[in-house]
Amino acid sequence: MRLGVLDVGSNTVHLLVVDAHPGACPLPAHSHKTELRLAELLDAEGSITGHGVERLVAVTAEALAVAEDKGCEEVLPFATSAVREARNAEGVLARIKDETGVDLQVLTGPEEARLTFLAARRWYGWSAGKLLLLDIGGGSLEVAYGMDEEPDTAVSLPLGAGRLTAGWLPGDPPDPAGVKALRRHVRAEIARTVGEFARFGRPDHVVATSKTFKQLARIAGAPGSGEGRYVQRVLSRTSLEEWVPKLSAMTVEQRRGLPGVSPGRAPQLLAGALVAEAAMDLFGIPELEICPWALREGVILRRLDHLPTG
Template sequence: MIVKLFLGSAHKDVTIIMPEQQTYLTSDIIPRLAAIDVGSNSIRLVVAEALADGRYRVLDEERETPRLGRSLASTGKLDDASIADSLAALRRFLSIVQGLSVENLRAIATCAVREATNGAEFCKLVKEQLNLTLEVISSQKEAHLAFHSVRRRFDLTGKNTLLADIGGGSTELVLASGELIEAIYGTKLGAVRLNEKFGGGQALAGDDFKRMVRWVNRELRRTTEKPSAPLHLLIGSGGTFTSLAGMVMAARGQSRLPVGGCQIPRAELRHLIDRLRKMSLKQRREVPGLNPDRADIIVPGMTVVDCVMRRFKLNLLQVHSFGVRDGLLLSMIEEMQGRTRQDIPANDNAQLERFASACGVELAHAQQVARLAGEIYAGLCEHFEIDSEDRRLLESAARLQDVGYLINYDGHHKHSYHLILHSHLEGFRPEEIEIIANVARYHRGALPKRKHENFRRLCDEDQQRVLRMAAVLRLAGGLDRSHNQTVEKVEVRMADDLLELIVEAKEYPETDLWAARRRLGMFEKVYDSELAIEWAGQVTAKV
């Protein structure tokens, strides 16, 4: 097994995704690794099991909040109480590590220990009392680990992005072009540090808030340079961002979805800051989606986000629910397996097919249906005003439409919905996962209805997207009803207002055509068009 440390309930997101999980069960089959991250606000432990493709599944994780950096800004030191709390937390974590037979443990410390005048003394205490070597990493190393996590889980091709990793004592900023780092900026903009300096309660309703904003802006001007080219997106990691996403998604009625991938416009961020800073701590602790432990540091943290977006002229952020701990664990696994980052496949389809395989899906059929669905949808894009970007979601739904077989064949489409919704697929936003789940839900059975809770929760636009994709998916599924992958290609034609789907196959695909024609009802209703499905051999013969 392997050990890992990071934010979020990651132990839930791979329970059935990775087929290797069925074999890596004990420490004598594969070594276990653990990562401990000693931050300015919290200390985290993750224990995980490495998978053959360089990823991992979490076995256990734990988090405690000793606020090690709470007096750093005023005294420059770690106070005695936070040191005692941190030692107690680390002692408990090591007990867990020992109980899980971890062979490879790495513990890192970041800003608070790095900057404190008694940071070395703290590391010495940890070594003497717990026999644990605490590696104090630089701001640059912290940024590299955070970005390593991002480029393993995001497609950065052709994008200029800014990564912000906000901790309790500092914020690391990584300016990147594609997967190449252009610049790294280390700042003293931590949520705990700002809370100590300016307060985190209702003091931020007035002049203290304005003073904090000015101070943050000065620090950003001092430590960063504006990019030479426009940026596409801010990617945010750390507890501030996941807490922000939790509140935003609760307000949107999306608490059921994972926060990873949540996109938030700057205008929505600013509105939330303005609302929260006028609340008392008691009122903030009751805000849906916000961990009460963060009530006093959430406004300072979100203020850093807003000032960063203003500084770099960004209007949209996307939440990354992993970060430094994930980057650390991925690096440990690569070292163990003798890999470099370039060796690791970063392919959506590979991830989806691992999930499907673990659920007993017939991969050849799923791949065929995904290919045909994509071809049909691409053809329709030429004749209807529909979003070509949705092809990726449609093909993903096709690969996963039958994962519900894991539960039961009867009603498997409904089981597929729930399995996909809670799968925490990497590289997809929460809204996209919900759409994929709904499209898979309606690949068979009843048509979508507003009385269906899963469909009713979608906005009107997303409901229409699901209808369009599900209608295509039904046809594509019919075109491999034989499970023989007979159909080689499909082409959408429109002539004299007649819509045709031309099916190419070496031999007449009787069963597949029969099944597809039986499934025309939803398509013709959604697209308001009659559709003729013909074998290319017959069309050629008629000509």
């Protein structure tokens, strides 16, 4: 069957169309993205602005039309931190449903972490052993750990690259004092959770998902997307520690010139690097592997698990 998964995130609204059935690997058939940056369309009280709601409704309707054109039998719509934390989330969701018919399901932070963990576990299989997962989104950082498809523990922290850039790094290039203050803040937030994971012992394999990690690995020398999804891509803490001061000194335009860095994500790259560096340091991770599957694939896999076989 052909499924669509509609991901309303802090940075983009992304429709992923796949051909899938229970017991088989979902095969990507089409991708439709719109850069919306919901995290930046908030008023002083934390509500999505009128313009932001209008844009979200229009983009959702557009994605639904694309899903119909591509022959999707079912669309799985969900939203993450930007909608979840908006003060007017209930009204926004009601309006989307009234005007588009889409019943947008809002995932909690731990749900995001668990579904992303499921995708990583299915990608690497049981041979990966105890798996530690890191995911940096626009609004939050998810961390999950476990032996099975359901993690033993999963947390979501308000350390997304978009959120931190808007709140802590307004300059271009950023003020060194602001970078230092953000570094302290990020490390203090992550350090509170380390003990919760340490009691389960050392992981056998550490993986990361998200555009932020993919771009950091790419500038550190990992193969580009043109070499295919099955090529191994790794990011070492040593390389990341070398890149953080370089990124701190760059303007947004200079970051856009780096290999694999998309223009829209360039402003957030430094904040994402600070979070990645802190997580790898505090969790004692010398190197991690980039996982091609993430939250959208986790949502698809969970849906397939509930379909009858045969």
